[in-house]
Amino acid sequence: MTDTTTGKDARRSIGARRNPDSAEAIREAAEAVLLEHGYPGFTIEAVARRARAGKPTIYRWWPSKAALLLDVYQRQKRDVVYADTGSLENDLFLFLKSLFRQWRETPMGQIFRSIISEAQSDPAAARALAESGRDRRQHTGQLVERARARGEVADDVDPQVVADLAASYAWTHLLTDRLEEDDTELRSAVRYLVRGIRTAGAG
Amino acid sequence: MTDTTTGKDARRSIGARRNPDSAEAIREAAEAVLLEHGYPGFTIEAVARRARAGKPTIYRWWPSKAALLLDVYQRQKRDVVYADTGSLENDLFLFLKSLFRQWRETPMGQIFRSIISEAQSDPAAARALAESGRDRRQHTGQLVERARARGEVADDVDPQVVADLAASYAWTHLLTDRLEEDDTELRSAVRYLVRGIRTAGAG
Amino acid sequence: MTDTTTGKDARRSIGARRNPDSAEAIREAAEAVLLEHGYPGFTIEAVARRARAGKPTIYRWWPSKAALLLDVYQRQKRDVVYADTGSLENDLFLFLKSLFRQWRETPMGQIFRSIISEAQSDPAAARALAESGRDRRQHTGQLVERARARGEVADDVDPQVVADLAASYAWTHLLTDRLEEDDTELRSAVRYLVRGIRTAGAG
Amino acid sequence: MTDTTTGKDARRSIGARRNPDSAEAIREAAEAVLLEHGYPGFTIEAVARRARAGKPTIYRWWPSKAALLLDVYQRQKRDVVYADTGSLENDLFLFLKSLFRQWRETPMGQIFRSIISEAQSDPAAARALAESGRDRRQHTGQLVERARARGEVADDVDPQVVADLAASYAWTHLLTDRLEEDDTELRSAVRYLVRGIRTAGAG
DNA sequence: ACCTAAGCGAGACGGTACGTCTCGTCTTGCG
DNA sequence: CGCAAGACGAGACGTACCGTCTCGCTTAGGT
Structure with missing residues (x-):
């Protein structure tokens, strides 16, 4: 759906601060996974795979599945x-x-x-x-x-x-x-x- | 080798038909597990352990967690x-x-x-x-x-x-x-x- | 002596690469299980239990029981x-x-x-x-x-x-x-x- | 008429003695299963299914898989x-x-x-x-x-x-x-x- | 002609192990 | 220090067999 990862170029750290691209990619991946595979398919692993992000990056910023879910919800207009x-x-x-x-x-x-x-x-x-x-x-x-x-x-x-x-x-x-x-x-x-x-x- | 006698009075098969004791033990265990450990702890494995039942016995009669849940619900007065x-x-x-x-x-x-x-x-x-x-x-x-x-x-x-x-x-x-x-x-x-x-x- | 577990300190991942300690612990556990319980008792579950390792860690590196068996064999002098x-x-x-x-x-x-x-x-x-x-x-x-x-x-x-x-x-x-x-x-x-x-x- | 048989002509007990038809059917099934699915597929359940026999009938006459195997072997010319x-x-x-x-x-x-x-x-x-x-x-x-x-x-x-x-x-x-x-x-x-x-x- | 006894197919039972999945944590090496 | 990557211990998933048990039925042989 909203896949921004452009092939082989992986996102990298942008230094000692949060990379907004990663955050956004994760939010987008989370939403896409939720819609495509439903709530039971909505796993941190699936989101990480989809976002081409490491699991710790997700856990670093969203302490739980619920937090990510709420973030995705609030992101909606x-x-x-x-x-x-x-x-x-x-x-x-x-x-x-x-x-x-x-x-x-x-x-x-x-x-x-x-x-x-x-x-x-x-x-x-x-x-x-x-x-x-x-x-x-x-x-x-x-x-x-x-x-x-x-x-x-x-x-x-x-x-x-x-x-x-x-x-x-x-x-x-x-x-x-x-x-x-x-x-x-x-x-x-x-x-x-x-x-x-x-x-x-x-x- | 495979020792089936777990205790002194384990439930056994009563022939080629459903054992109501097992069914009831499973329902009771399901309710207990749900109340003690909440929905995320409500696991077929946990129910089987608690009921001293084999997992296949549960899957034989309740095709899904939902079915067991509903059964437990309807059992209530x-x-x-x-x-x-x-x-x-x-x-x-x-x-x-x-x-x-x-x-x-x-x-x-x-x-x-x-x-x-x-x-x-x-x-x-x-x-x-x-x-x-x-x-x-x-x-x-x-x-x-x-x-x-x-x-x-x-x-x-x-x-x-x-x-x-x-x-x-x-x-x-x-x-x-x-x-x-x-x-x-x-x-x-x-x-x-x-x-x-x-x-x-x-x- | 085939027990490598050092008390309560569990082995952990050492990053995105194979942990040789785990590999060795699994090999040792495999040998011990095989000797103590024979071939029919030589079970991936038993090896995992003995090695205090997760089953996926075994399956990750040894695709089959046979592979693990051969590894153990070749490890012998x-x-x-x-x-x-x-x-x-x-x-x-x-x-x-x-x-x-x-x-x-x-x-x-x-x-x-x-x-x-x-x-x-x-x-x-x-x-x-x-x-x-x-x-x-x-x-x-x-x-x-x-x-x-x-x-x-x-x-x-x-x-x-x-x-x-x-x-x-x-x-x-x-x-x-x-x-x-x-x-x-x-x-x-x-x-x-x-x-x-x-x-x-x-x- | 109290015919409960589901199939057309199921084997039945022939009284208080071993039914040679069953024994032979089991031997044949054992051989067939072994040849078709190999040694790992050679399970008592599979043999019973194939022979349309009850598992206890097999266990009654052959105490172990090995016994059945040997019987099948000796049956060969x-x-x-x-x-x-x-x-x-x-x-x-x-x-x-x-x-x-x-x-x-x-x-x-x-x-x-x-x-x-x-x-x-x-x-x-x-x-x-x-x-x-x-x-x-x-x-x-x-x-x-x-x-x-x-x-x-x-x-x-x-x-x-x-x-x-x-x-x-x-x-x-x-x-x-x-x-x-x-x-x-x-x-x-x-x-x-x-x-x-x-x-x-x-x- | 009844009665007992054992064999029969069937299939449920408590279990164990399978091989896979996801969890949340950890550590690396690069940037 | 953040990042992607991915290994790790843990444990649940749903399935296949294990060997045992009981059922309801069958028939033979003893009474």
């Missing part, structure tokens, strides 16, 4: 849409739809799945994932706060919890290969979240 | 509360609270995390997980249908989607070690789902 | 007597007697038996054995050539064939545990070979 | 020529030539190689081989005794030793894949043995 249509329901729907598409159509989905997997055993990945989750909820929460500011949402609503519910829905669909579903279900989910599922008269 | 308090909000809250507690206090949490992890690379585990998810949503959806029957929930609400939202919330908290949180957040989540997050006058 | 008493009959007798003693009293006998065994199934061992046989016949043939030079042996005699007959006799006695026999039989065999078994007047 | 041409040299040459051909052109060569191999680790095989060797030397020795009777061979010659030398030569050529050599060498070997290798005047 994040052009998820945070549209402002004036309607929270619409905003949330567009956000999730855009996120689903990104996960489907770019390496990010596979990478993120791998990170979640890794986090189940690697505490470092778990920590990183937790932090990234907090950030993400913060971001998504702003959609809700914006809506609250314009009176669309009740004052006592916790934007974090709403963001959590939305993100959870996305995660689960990623992890169970349900990113392909048509919009109806996603729209329903968002509608329930915003309007509730009660009958009009209930409460 | 599922005494999650499906209370019927007359209020869907309350029912859902109690259900999730009970599920959280079970995941926290029994091996099921760790086992289920491992299965989700495994499913990210093993298609068989993925399939089994998908099916189990469908079943679970079916079950949980009955809470919603019950509420709809008594007029608490709008007719056009899809119980599956509601169950999906609730289960997603649970999964994500399991996967990110947030099973310990106090009830407030959980209660909020359920409330938003049932009543919506809009201001009274909105819509 | 070959101080077989090639006396020059002026009498071929005597020379041959002393040579075979010395060879028998070496096979009896040093590991070489057991090792050589194992190699012959291995060569019956492993083509590589068969090739190596064939070559070593040729060399050996060449060597032993020199005894005959020396005798021919001094007129003791007829000109048309093929030293290789004589050496073959002598070596065959030795092999067979090794393979059938008849190294212990008293000298009478051996002396007869050599006498027949040199003088023939005919009556004086025959021909 | 032994039509080695023991010609009586009036010349011992000729008789021995014809005997060895015939033996070489038999080993080359029938399964016996491969089977005998396997037995020698097996005897290097299995004491039972070693014993059987030793005994069979004694018998064989006895037989071959008769050629020499016959010649001695007609005054062709000196009185003090031990026929056993002569037979041993001849058999050793044959064994070694079998074990080192030198059965194909042309007659010249074989003829020389026999000539040296009978006439000696000395110059006419030596002694």
Whole structure:
């Protein structure tokens, strides 16, 4: 895919400091290996082979597989849409739809799945994932706060919890290969979240 | 030469058919290994050692690590509360609270995390997980249908989607070690789902 | 003494090249295992355990059990007597007697038996054995050539064939545990070979 | 009707005594497996599979691989020529030539190689081989005794030793894949043995 | 005509060894 | 000192056989 090694000319040390070419080659190789052979094929050895790098070079800069995985993840662009249509329901729907598409159509989905997997055993990945989750909820929460500011949402609503519910829905669909579903279900989910599922008269 | 008598009362073949004692010993050993050494320590070799079983005996009956994992999971009792308090909000809250507690206090949490992890690379585990998810949503959806029957929930609400939202919330908290949180957040989540997050006058 | 492990200090890699300590430890372990547990106990696993080496380290340098076996064999000293008493009959007798003693009293006998065994199934061992046989016949043939030079042996005699007959006799006695026999039989065999078994007047 | 047989006409027990059909099927399978897959492929499992026999049936009647091997060997016809041409040299040459051909052109060569191999680790095989060797030397020795009777061979010659030398030569050529050599060498070997290798005047 | 006893095919059992893979560490020699 | 290279001890992978065991069935011979 993104193979920069030009045949026989091997990269060498550039002196007593980190060689950015190597770092980049490793990141690229990591991503390529992950996409081509999946998470179980994502081994340090495979990455080193692909990057024409020595294993110690990888271990020197990334203490664990999780670290490399996170690095690859963060290297990806994040052009998820945070549209402002004036309607929270619409905003949330567009956000999730855009996120689903990104996960489907770019390496990010596979990478993120791998990170979640890794986090189940690697505490470092778990920590990183937790932090990234907090950030993400913060971001998504702003959609809700914006809506609250314009009176669309009740004052006592916790934007974090709403963001959590939305993100959870996305995660689960990623992890169970349900990113392909048509919009109806996603729209329903968002509608329930915003309007509730009660009958009009209930409460 | 090859001494097979390892101890005084080793399990033996009971003829040309499966020995249930061995099967059970393996399941027990699998669970114990998983809990003591976590998912990365969950190795066929380790399970075989622990169960005092030969590796081929495991491979004979469980084609993959995933299969064994699922078997161990299904072996667990599922005494999650499906209370019927007359209020869907309350029912859902109690259900999730009970599920959280079970995941926290029994091996099921760790086992289920491992299965989700495994499913990210093993298609068989993925399939089994998908099916189990469908079943679970079916079950949980009955809470919603019950509420709809008594007029608490709008007719056009899809119980599956509601169950999906609730289960997603649970999964994500399991996967990110947030099973310990106090009830407030959980209660909020359920409330938003049932009543919506809009201001009274909105819509 | 075949234990080279110096307590807890494990051998390590010495960089991107073969570690002679490991190689030697493996050779020593191989010999020890072969002598202590015989050919059926001569297992790559057992050698690796004994040498405190990883199996891949063995497979890296010795492609097969046969290769390791041959290496161990060639590592042994070959101080077989090639006396020059002026009498071929005597020379041959002393040579075979010395060879028998070496096979009896040093590991070489057991090792050589194992190699012959291995060569019956492993083509590589068969090739190596064939070559070593040729060399050996060449060597032993020199005894005959020396005798021919001094007129003791007829000109048309093929030293290789004589050496073959002598070596065959030795092999067979090794393979059938008849190294212990008293000298009478051996002396007869050599006498027949040199003088023939005919009556004086025959021909 | 309680026919549980899966095949069309599986062999069954014929009561509380050995079933000769099974025994024969096993012998045949053993020979076939040995010839088709060689000594390393000669496993009890393979023989059982091939013979459509249960492993215990084999172990019941043949305590070891060696026993089965020997049985297969003895099952072969032994039509080695023991010609009586009036010349011992000729008789021995014809005997060895015939033996070489038999080993080359029938399964016996491969089977005998396997037995020698097996005897290097299995004491039972070693014993059987030793005994069979004694018998064989006895037989071959008769050629020499016959010649001695007609005054062709000196009185003090031990026929056993002569037979041993001849058999050793044959064994070694079998074990080192030198059965194909042309007659010249074989003829020389026999000539040296009978006439000696000395110059006419030596002694 | 029943009953016991042993042989039969089948195949599961606890094991060991196979040869390969990856792990994370180590050390070299070049730049 | 960083780098590519790759050897190292360790140990898991999934498979093949080992030799033992039990099953359910078969039949012969003794009762």
